[in-house]
Amino acid sequence: MIGIDGGGLPPGADDALAAAEVVLGGARHLRSVPVPPSASRVELGPVEPALERLAGRRGVVLASGDPGFFGxxxxxxxxxxxxVVLPARSSVQLLFARLGRSWDDVAVVSAHGRALGPAVNVCRARPAVAVLTAPGAGPAEIGAALDGWPRTLVVAEDLGGPDERLTTLPAAEAAARDWHPLTVVLCLRDPDAVPGRGWHAGGEPVPPGRGWALPDDAFDHRAGMVTKAEVRALVLARLAPRPGTLVWDVGAGSGSVAVECARLGAAALAVERRADDAARIAANAAAHGVDVRVVEGEAPAALAGLPHPDAVFVGGGGPEVVAAATGADRVVVALAALDRIAPTRAALHAAGLAVDGVQLAASRFADLPDGSVRLAATNPITILWGTRP
Structure with a gap:
């Protein structure tokens, strides 16, 4: 394997090429290296037929950058x-060298030969993300998908090539432009921020060190309007938030579920009809150092046009809200009112989801004047969840 980055071949590449009986690579790579006349030149299209040409022969495969990095x-x-790998500089390494920026804090994701959605969700969730792109999953598509999330893109075109160019612009503007087919995109929450001194490549790992299902007083809330920690623990287990996913928190109240999902690496979107609670959600997200997009409006109308979720938590609203959210693969509903259980269960079934549920009745320690403790009951909550088979 020989990596190519536009800055010359890596050490040992000339000898490997001279001894090759067959050389495989893209057309632009084959044009850029000295293929011996005696060697067969195989232009990579469909991979499997090309690899069959290597059987039993000394071969060289040409690839961009470091072929061991998403290669x-x-x-x-x-x-x-x-x-045997003779690597060149990866496109990500080149990008950050051009910018003069450290990149141990940057999450690196690939949309090359993969779905774009998970890569975009990491961009929505993390402060600094590098995206390896592909036709149909490039800067324009990434910029369009980030509508509603304030992000700046650095688009690196043809790195190491004759048309190399770096452009910094708001994500929305990237959606309206045409770009070179060979690009790497850096997505930044704050383009001027100097990353802190970390210890884990890609930023802080998840799950976070403080755990999850945080105490209720970890969130500012209105008169106890917060999903209780015991309920939140089960809700998070059923939502399965993780990097690459998008979770809606509908009827979010304090936004505790959305914030916890973001702490676990998911992109999070909170829908809340009250302006004062919407402000609390934004403040709670900032206090925990995560991004939560807040949409002020009443569900189900406020859900129209939002990006497709992987999981949805419904903490407020009736069966009509559940019905509007059932395009997700996981839907979790917390209910205090018993008369909503049957219609909510029916709405989940109608969406083709496999439905289960449980009632949680927790009692917490409460101090007594003599220093001993008693058990203080919290309100029972019924949790229903539907999962797509």
């Missing part, structure tokens, strides 16, 4: 090859 090395090893 073809994995595919070769899956097919039983044990490649």
């Amino acid at each position: 073809i090395v994995r595919l070769l090893r899956e097919r039983g090859y044990e490649p």
Whole structure:
């Protein structure tokens, strides 16, 4: 394997090419290296037929940058090859060198040959993300998908090539432009921020060190309008928030569920009809150092046009809200009113979800004047969840 970055071949590449019986690579890579006349030149299109040309022959595979970083090395090893890798500089390494910025805090995701949605959700959730792109999953598509999230993009076109260019612009403006087919995108919450000294590549790991299902007083709330910690613990388990997913918190109140999902690495969107609670959600998110997009409005009308969720928590609203949210693969509903259980269960079934549920009745320790404790009951809550088979 030989990596190519526009700055010359890595050490040992000339000898490997001279001894090759077959050289595989994209058309632009084959044009850029000295392929010996005796070697077969195989232009990569469909991968499997090209790899068959390597069988029993000394071969060289050409690839961009470091082929061990989201590259073809994995595919070769899956097919039983044990490649010798001569890497060049990866496109991500080149990008940050051009910017003069450290990048140990940056999450790196790929939309090349993969779905764009998970990569965009990481951009929605994390302060600094580098995206390896592909046709149909490039700067324009990323910029459009970030509508509603304040982000700045640095678009690096043709890194190391003759058309190299770096452009910094708001995400919304990237959606309206045409771009070079070879791009890497850096998505930033604050383009002027100097990242703190960390210890874990890609930013702080998840789950967070303080755990989850935080105490109720970890969130500012209105007169006890917060999903209680015991309920939140089960809700989080059923929502399964994680990097690459988007979770809606509908009827969010204090936004405790949305904030906890964001702390677990998911992109989070909170829908709340009250302006004072919407402000509390934003303040709670900031206090915990996470991003939560707040949409002020009443569900189900406020849900129209929002990006498609992977999971939805409904903490406020009737079966009509549940019905509007059932495009997700996971829907979790917390109910205090018994008369809403049957119609909510019916709405989940009608959406084709497999439905289950439980009632939680927790009693918490409460101090007595003599220093002993008693048990103080909290209101029973019924939790229903639906999952797509």
